[in-house]
Amino acid sequence: MATSHDHHVTWTFLTHHARVLVEIARDPELRLRDIAARIGITERAVQNIVADLHQAGYLTRERIGRRNRYTLDLDQHFRYPTEARLPVRLLIAIFADRDLSHRQAD
Numbered sequence: 001m002a003t004s005h006d007h008h009v010t011w012t013f014l015t016h017h018a019r020v021l022v023e024i025a026r027d028p029e030l031r032l033r034d035i036a037a038r039i040g041i042t043e044r045a046v047q048n049i050v051a052d053l054h055q056a057g058y059l060t061r062e063r064i065g066r067r068n069r070y071t072l073d074l075d076q077h078f079r080y081p082t083e084a085r086l087p088v089r090l091l092i093a094i095f096a097d098r099d100l101s102h103r104q105a106d
Contacts, residue, residue, distance in 0.1 A: 016041055018091060020049045021072065024059060025092045028070045058088065 014022075019039045023030060032050065036043040050070075053059045058076050062069045074089035 016045065017049050017052065020046055021053060021058065021088065022092065022095045024050075024070045025072055025074075025096065028072075029064075029067060031067065 016039065020035055023035045023038055032046045033043045036046045039046075050059070050061075054061060056076070056079070058073055060071045060073070062071065072088075072092070074092055075087050077084050078086050078088060078091075
């Protein structure tokens with residue numbers, strides 16, 4: 001019987017935009033290069049995604065010295081019509097709960 005680890009992953013449930021948003025929720029002062037390394041895309045792609053999220057109102061940037069600190073607006077709603085009434089807070093809560101349970105298990 002083949003497992004999910006036996007073949008190359010060709011798709012995922014979360015977009016890169018969602019993954020960037022989750023990483024910023026986990027650490028609002030994370031550098032873009034660190035986000036890129038964590039999710040496996042280029043730093044340039046992360047820059048473009050952060051610009052998209054900023055333009056759409058999902059996050060704001062504050063310059064602190066040479067670094068950025070990001071603030072998320074978790075009351076913004078998903079963009080796809082079937083989920084448009086739901087806030088992105090729900091997505092972040094799923095991963096925050098997962099992170100919390102992993103930390104408590106350590």
